[in-house]
Amino acid sequence: MPARRPRIARPAAVRARTARQGGASRSEARKIDDSLPRGVLLASAWSWRLLLIGAAIAVLVFVIAQLRLIVVPVLIAVLLSALLVPLKDVLVRVHVPKWLAIVLCMLLTVAVVGGLVYLVGQQLRAEYGTLRDQTAGALESLRTWLTGPPFNLSNRQIDDGIQQITTAVQTDSQVLINGALSVGSTVGHVATGLLLTLFSTLFILIDGEGIWRWVVSVFPRRARLAADGAGRTGWTTLRSFVRVQILVASIDALGIGAGAFALGLPLAAPVAVLVFLGSFIPIVGAVVTGTLAVFIALVYKGFWFALIMLLIVLFVQQLEGHVLQPLIMGTAVKVHPLAVVLVVAAGSLVAGITGALFSVPFAAVLNAMIGYISLESWKSAPPPLMQRSPTALWQVVPAERVRRNRT
Helix, strand or coil, X not given: CXXXXXXXXXXXXXXXXXXHHHHXXXXXXXXXXXXXXXXXXXXXXXXXXXXXXXXXXXXXXXXXXXXXXXXXXXXXXXXXXXXXXXXXXXXXXXXXXXXXXXXXXXXXXXXXXXXXXXXXXXXXXXXXXXXHHHHHHHHHHHHHHXXXXXCCCCHXXXXXXXXXXXXXXXXXXXXXXXXXXXXXXXXHXXXXXXXXXXXXXXXHXXXXXXXXXXXXXXXXXXXXXXXXXXXXXXXXXXXXXXXXXHHHHHHHHHHHHHHHHHCCCCCHHHHHHHHHHXXXXXXXXXXXXXXXXXXXXXXXXXXXXXXXXXXXXHHHHHHHHHHHHHHHHHHHHCCCHHHHHHHHHHHHHHHHHHHHHHHHHHHHHHHHHHHHHHHCHXXXXXXXXXXXXXXXXXXXXXHHHHHHHHC
């Protein structure tokens, strides 16, 4: 083994010269800082930090977009769990076995979703032929109306307009062909996402606290109390959001569906179901889905019935925007209606319908978590969950059972 070479000490003169050079460089840096206005220094300090935060957010969004086929089903499972976990807890409190309570929750979810799909499919099959004939008649009436006063268009002009629309569609034919060729892949993705949603919901119901303890254990030890408390607060807010949103969506669906039924429109039940699902996108969801009822009224009943249906849809939207959202939703999740509109718009721009669906619960949970951390109440009252040791996510058999078996 070769001997270590002795460390050669630098002469005092060299050390002094190096110290002078370092002091001079620091002095020059201080002079430059002193020569700049304080606003420029603050702006530059904020700028590079904001750029770093923006880059981290951009990378996170990119990763989520690449893993969207996994992230979206898991997020849907979290929303379902926020609704089903309280139901499971109630069943357990009334002495229903835990496994039976979980099975009942899952069966209830499948029954409700399957019942809605069956109802919509049955109504569409029953009314498809009539709707097709009525649509053709409405288009012919529209052609007759356009050829008369005040437009006085000729059939050639109308045909040219239809030809332009057809050409615009054919311009994107490659996209349509690619979409048709990927139908099998899309069906496979939907089936995979559905199964992943069901399995994620099932395991959250079975061992949600164990999964959360593992998530908390990933954080640094000094940050676990704050992370656990913030997560609990966000979970409470999410549960409130899901319950309140179901109430708001039910009111929207009942109002628009009852209006369509009162006007004697067909497909009133599918319209109500569609409005219920669309209302999970606050403010704009009920209006967008309600336009289907207006179209059906225009095709089947004529202009005046369509106008009445439009007024009903707008009334329901105003009721949601001025009563339900501020009083019910705002109290439950403590998010201002303006913030709701802005985050829905931002989510739809970033990720389309998926972004619009998850934007409001994400903003509500993030707002609650930031508020909890800023209050620093976790320093004096640590959450009881942290008194238990974290469980590994990949651990199938609980450690307590292993120890009992060994003894």
